[in-house]
Amino acid sequence: xxxxxxxxxxxxxxxxxxxxxxxxxxxxxxxxxxxxxxxxxxxxxxxxxxxxxxxxxxxxxxxxxxxxxxxxxxxxxxxxxxxxxxxxxxxxxxxxxxxxxxxxxxxxxxxxxxxxxxxxxxxxxxxxxxxxxxxxxxxxxxxxxxxxxxxxxxxxxxxxxxxxxxxxxxxxxxxxxxxxxxxxxxxxxxxxxxxxxxxxxxxxxxxxxxxxxxxxxxxxxxxxxxxxxxxxxxxxxxxxxxxxxxxxxxxxxxxxxxxxxxxxxxxxxxxxxxxxxxxxxxxxxxxxxxxxxxxxxxxxxxxxxxxxxxxxxxxxxxxxxxxxxxxxxxxxxxxxxxxxxxxxxxxxxxxxxxxx
Numbered sequence: 001x002x003x004x005x006x007x008x009x010x011x012x013x014x015x016x017x018x019x020x021x022x023x024x025x026x027x028x029x030x031x032x033x034x035x036x037x038x039x040x041x042x043x044x045x046x047x048x049x050x051x052x053x054x055x056x057x058x059x060x061x062x063x064x065x066x067x068x069x070x071x072x073x074x075x076x077x078x079x080x081x082x083x084x085x086x087x088x089x090x091x092x093x094x095x096x097x098x099x100x101x102x103x104x105x106x107x108x109x110x111x112x113x114x115x116x117x118x119x120x121x122x123x124x125x126x127x128x129x130x131x132x133x134x135x136x137x138x139x140x141x142x143x144x145x146x147x148x149x150x151x152x153x154x155x156x157x158x159x160x161x162x163x164x165x166x167x168x169x170x171x172x173x174x175x176x177x178x179x180x181x182x183x184x185x186x187x188x189x190x191x192x193x194x195x196x197x198x199x200x201x202x203x204x205x206x207x208x209x210x211x212x213x214x215x216x217x218x219x220x221x222x223x224x225x226x227x228x229x230x231x232x233x234x235x236x237x238x239x240x241x242x243x244x245x246x247x248x249x250x251x252x253x254x255x256x257x258x259x260x261x262x263x264x265x266x267x268x269x270x271x272x273x274x275x276x277x278x279x280x281x282x283x284x285x286x287x288x289x290x291x292x293x294x295x296x297x298x299x300x301x302x303x304x305x306x307x308x309x310x311x312x313x314x315x316x317x318x319x320x321x322x323x324x325x326x327x328x329x330x331x332x333x334x335x336x337x338x339x340x341x342x343x344x345x346x347x348x349x350x351x352x353x354x355x356x
Contacts, residue, residue: 001156008057032200035210077150081162092130098153120148140171160192243274261348276343281321291340
């Protein structure tokens with residue numbers, strides 16, 4: 001089931017929660033709505049579900065306009081952050097609930113319901129827990145029950161609001177893999193809300209980065225991480241170093257440091273900022289063209305990589321670099337030493353053109 005979100009706006013009094021949102025979602029896609037608190041993610045999800053009404057715009061499932069169709073008739077599955085399981089019902093009864101409350105003419109038989117629930121229990125690997133109550137389960141198990149309950153009614157669309165937000169890091173990672181496999185097996189169009197960048201990059205086919213009720217960028221995980229379209233996307237999707245300066249003859253200059261900024265060749269003497277990821281920072285023992293002298297202030301060992309905290313000697317600004325352990329050991333680096341830093345890949349923005 002494809003979904004078309006067309007020119008959706010939503011206000012709460014004088015607060016604009018959503019501002020002219022348009023997204024085309026293909027059948028079977030797993031889409032992440034990613035952004036900080038207050039960016040409009042959950043409001044958009046609730047409008048898609050029919051739990052909120054937009055002030056303007058339309059929602060289409062396939063070619064059918066669902067804008068004024070009630071939630072029940074939209075046939076969406078909704079999974080909340082805090083599970084929302086019925087505490088007085090067993091796992092089996094929770095999963096069966098949506099089937100049992102259907103109108104008599106569309107309600108499956110008792111045997112059909114039992115077969116469907118047992119199939120879902122097997123899918124979420126909780127066959128042995130069918131007759132337990134939610135308070136007997138771990139957080140990860142409860143969330144799997146919530147997902148099974150949402151799938152029981154065979155929804156056209158699966159909507160998930162911060163589904164793993166209440167779980168610890170190890171369980172979240174396990175459930176992310178499980179959700180990806182579940183989605184691949186079921187091929188159901190899914191939209192999930194998250195503020196966790198790693199989660200979105202790990203799970204989604206495409207990511208919609210939102211900020212202040214607007215879309216900053218839509219793209220694959222690789223596109224939004226490697227080719228951010230704004231400073232906000234750069235900063236929200238991982239650590240970033242800033243190289244501030246002025247534009248002159250198609251270059252960003254700051255003291256003796258300069259890099260190409262040919263896209264701004266016509267912008268003379270404008271303030272600009274270069275953005276570069278820590279893993280795109282080169283560390284050398286010897287100086288070279290456009291290298292910046294810096295002192296190592298701290299060294300972190302993180303798994304297979306080594307993170308360096310540095311202080312530029314010309315400006316006193318903080319920088320962060322990430323090296324492989326092999327590169328780190330070949331350089332024989334120690335805290336307090338002077339090195340030379342050079343960006344390998346840097347993207348320049350003029351601050352006035354973007355919201356930082």
